[in-house]
Amino acid sequence: MNPLALNLLIATLWLFLSSGRSTIDFFLGFVLGFVLLAAFHAVLGRRDYARRTAALVMFVLRFIRQFILANLNVAATVVSRRPESLQPHFFTYDVAGLRLGEILILSYCITLTPGTATVQISEDQRTLVLHGLDVEDVDALRRELDRTLKEPLLRVTR
Numbered sequence: 001m002n003p004l005a006l007n008l009l010i011a012t013l014w015l016f017l018s019s020g021r022s023t024i025d026f027f028l029g030f031v032l033g034f035v036l037l038a039a040f041h042a043v044l045g046r047r048d049y050a051r052r053t054a055a056l057v058m059f060v061l062r063f064i065r066q067f068i069l070a071n072l073n074v075a076a077t078v079v080s081r082r083p084e085s086l087q088p089h090f091f092t093y094d095v096a097g098l099r100l101g102e103i104l105i106l107s108y109c110i111t112l113t114p115g116t117a118t119v120q121i122s123e124d125q126r127t128l129v130l131h132g133l134d135v136e137d138v139d140a141l142r143r144e145l146d147r148t149l150k151e152p153l154l155r156v157t158r
Contacts, residue, residue: 003037003044003046003049004049006033006037006044007030007033007034007037007049008030008033009033010029010030010032010033010036010037011026011027011029011030011032011033012026012029013029014026014028014029014030014032014033015029034050034053037049037050038050052155052156055152055155055156056156058152058155059152059153059155059156062148062149062152063109063113063149063152066113066148066149067112067113067114070113070114070115070116071114073114073115074114074115074133077115077133077134081134086133086134087134087135087136088131088132088133088134088135089131089132089135089138090119090129090130090131091129091130091132091135091138091141091142092127092128092129092130093110093127093128093129093130093142093145094126094127094142095125095126095127095128095150096126096127098125098150098154099157100125101157102153102154102157103121103125103128105153106128106149106150106153107121107128109149109153110128110130110145110149114133115132115133115134116130116131116132116133116141117130117131118130119131
């Protein structure tokens with residue numbers, strides 16, 4: 001059985017067995033089911049469910065952090081800098097080796113963070129064309145995207 005379906009089944013059973021029937025009870029059952037599935041991963045043969053779920057939570061938390069920092073950075077740039085001093089820049093970002101779904105999620109996350117936008121996915125799906133509002137060092141921005149978005153995403157999908 002699919003581990004997520006099994007986890008949802010455990011959460012639903014917990015909801016029916018608990019005295020209250022609230023979202024908190026369902027969430028508690030889901031967490032309990034997750035802990036049970038993580039503890040008995042060897043018996044169930046689903047070792048990667050707990051790892052991927054934890055990686056997904058970390059990816060979401062990192063993305064939220066990046067989203068907030070990018071918003072603050074863009075707000076500070078707009079308020080404190082003159083438009084002539086900005087260095088907008090188009091650049092390419094290597095996504096060779098990623099699956100199409102991974103490329104799409106990565107490009108959506110890049111676009112959702114203010115200050116950067118995905119302009120185009122190459123036809124061979126090996127590079128993204130990105131635009132940055134204020135880019136001083138393109139290589140540093142590429143390394144930051146690798147560290148903050150690409151690597152955590154790959155921990156979820158692979």
